[in-house]
Amino acid sequence: MTTPLPPQSKARHFRGRMVSGLLVLVPLWITITVVGMIFRFMASLLGPLVRLLPWRLPAWAEFVISVGVFLLLIYGVGVITTYMLGRRLVSLGETLILKIPVIKTVYAAAKQMVDALSLARGHSFQSVVLVEFPGPGMQMLGFLTGETRDAEGRTWCRVFIPTAPNPTTGFLELIPPERVRRTNLTVEAGLKMLVSGGVIAPDVISAEPMTKVS
Numbered sequence: 001m002t003t004p005l006p007p008q009s010k011a012r013h014f015r016g017r018m019v020s021g022l023l024v025l026v027p028l029w030i031t032i033t034v035v036g037m038i039f040r041f042m043a044s045l046l047g048p049l050v051r052l053l054p055w056r057l058p059a060w061a062e063f064v065i066s067v068g069v070f071l072l073l074i075y076g077v078g079v080i081t082t083y084m085l086g087r088r089l090v091s092l093g094e095t096l097i098l099k100i101p102v103i104k105t106v107y108a109a110a111k112q113m114v115d116a117l118s119l120a121r122g123h124s125f126q127s128v129v130l131v132e133f134p135g136p137g138m139q140m141l142g143f144l145t146g147e148t149r150d151a152e153g154r155t156w157c158r159v160f161i162p163t164a165p166n167p168t169t170g171f172l173e174l175i176p177p178e179r180v181r182r183t184n185l186t187v188e189a190g191l192k193m194l195v196s197g198g199v200i201a202p203d204v205i206s207a208e209p210m211t212k213v214s
Contacts, residue, residue, distance in 0.1 A: 013200055016199070016200065019196065019199055019200055020200055023196070023200065025193060026206035028045055035108055038070075038071070039067055042066055042067065042069075042070040043066040043067065044065045044088060045066075046065075046066035046069055046070065047062050047063075047066055050062045050065050050066055057118075059135055081137060094107075096137070122144055123188045124143075125143035125144065125145060125160070125185070126143075126145065126146065127142045127143070127144045127182050127183070127187070128141060128142070128144075128182075128185040128187060128189070129141075129142050129143070129157075129159060129176055129180050129181060129182050129207075129210070130142070130145060130180075130181045130183055130205075130207045131159055131161065131173065131179065131180055131181075133161055133171075133173070133180060134210045140175070141161075141162075141183075141185075141190055141193065141194065142159040142160060142161040142162075142180075142184050143159065143160045143161075143162070143187065143190065144157060144158070144180070144182070145158045145159070146158045147177075148174060154176075155176075155177055156174040156175065156176060156177075157174070157175050157176070157177050157180045157210065158172065158173075159172070159174075159175050159180060160172055160173075161173055161196055164194045164195070164197070164198070165194060165195050165197050167191055167194045167195060169175045177210040178209065178210070180209075180210045181207035181208060181209055181210065182207060182208055182209075182210055183204065183206065183207045184204055184206045184207075185202070185205060188200070
């Protein structure tokens with residue numbers, strides 16, 4: 001027979017589930033809204049150019065062509081940034097944007113969100129681990145990125161220890177495997193825990209000693 005939860009636990013359980021739902025729905029809503037705004041803006045911007053074509057097109061065709069041109073533009077920017085000159089131009093553009101008083105705040109926040117999502121979707125982090133940091137008796141979440149051997153043949157774990165609530169900054173530590181414990185958390189669950197400041201976290205986090213890095 002299941003023991004009923006006390007009122008405080010029920011409230012905490014309800015609050016945690018509500019926040020979990022918001023963390024899923026809010027980014028989705030923002031994404032749909034922003035993408036829709038961008039597409040509509042590009043359609044209105046490129047629409048006059050499309051109308052210069054020698055044949056008459058319906059409104060939906062103008063919109064589709066405008067969106068297609070916009071997607072090609074995005075692809076072109078992606079290709080350019082793979083080259084050194086392109087990266088320098090992008091860096092120069094970011095530097096100029098970050099000097100504009102109001103725009104720099106919006107751009108920095110948006111870039112921070114994109115960087116965090118890139119971390120969550122990427123394959124750089126192998127697993128979530130616990131390490132003793134910054135002092136004895138303290139445990140911090142870290143992300144295992146691989147292993148490194150020194151000149152004497154000893155193995156060190158490369159562990160990125162992010163700061164909360166901004167996981168795009170932190171510390172890179174080289175730690176002996178015996179001082180690293182692998183947790184049962186997925187990379188996305190670990191990032192959610194960090195970004196939420198611990199509000200979104202499992203009741204129990206299990207960890208076991210490292211046997212091998214990969």
